[in-house]
Amino acid sequence: MPQLSAEKKELTLDVDTLVNGINKTIFATADDELRPVMNGIYINLQPSSLTFVGTDAHKLVKYESETENDITASFILPKKPANLLKTVLLKEEDAITVSFDSKNAMFRLKSHTLVCRLIEGNYPNYNAVIPSNNPNKVLVDRIELVNGIKRVAVCSNPTTNLIRMDIADNRINLTAQDIDFSVSANETISCSYDGQPIEIGFKSTFLVEILSNMETPTVVIELADSTRAGVFKPVYDDKQTFSSLMLLMPMMINA
Incomplete structure (x- = not known):
């Protein structure tokens, strides 16, 4: 099992937030070998919000939830572990501990631990393509x-x-x-x-x-x-x- 580095970040999430974020965005992710960053769900953590984004350049989904955490960071979760998480989380009720560094992420549940490699690279600036003036x-x-x-x-x-x-x-x-x-x-x-x-x-x-x-x-x-x-x-x-x-x-x- 890969070990996370000393610079890892850790937070606790409730099940509903994670399940909803994955469910809302996973269908919009791409299957593009040339742009691997778009083959996963972009998860962006801010002190008062948690944002999930999926896009394949034709469609884009942004799901934002209010959360209390003191971390500012982001990572790209691949589609396969996201689908696995979605299935396993349906049987969970307790909060989930999420730890991650620049290469791997670990999701600790009550009776399971899922470790996956993250997609490395810079996610496109999705806010730039969302039109703000729609009369x-x-x-x-x-x-x-x-x-x-x-x-x-x-x-x-x-x-x-x-x-x-x-x-x-x-x-x-x-x-x-x-x-x-x-x-x-x-x-x-x-x-x-x-x-x-x-x-x-x-x-x-x-x-x-x-x-x-x-x-x-x-x-x-x-x-x-x-x-x-x-x-x-x-x-x-x-x-x-x-x-x-x-x-x-x-x-x-x-x-």
């Missing part, structure tokens, strides 16, 4: 939108999975077409929209993946324009001790 906001029923996307996507081009969203007048018009087979589909969904009319294209499989990894009945989609990433956020009825956002890069719509 167009869509409030929509999540399940209704997911089901509409799935129905319309049947007629999308199997190579691109492109689905077009025309948003105006409190309506989202979903359109997909496959020119090679001369098939198309469209469906209109009611929403609450505050902003200018906008046309934007997304990969339908990514859209379904993002919306399926939220648990709230309603989501808000924040958009700047058709060339900038869409920001998806769950809408909660009351104040939470955590926040999450999911970002999806748009696709070019052929005129």
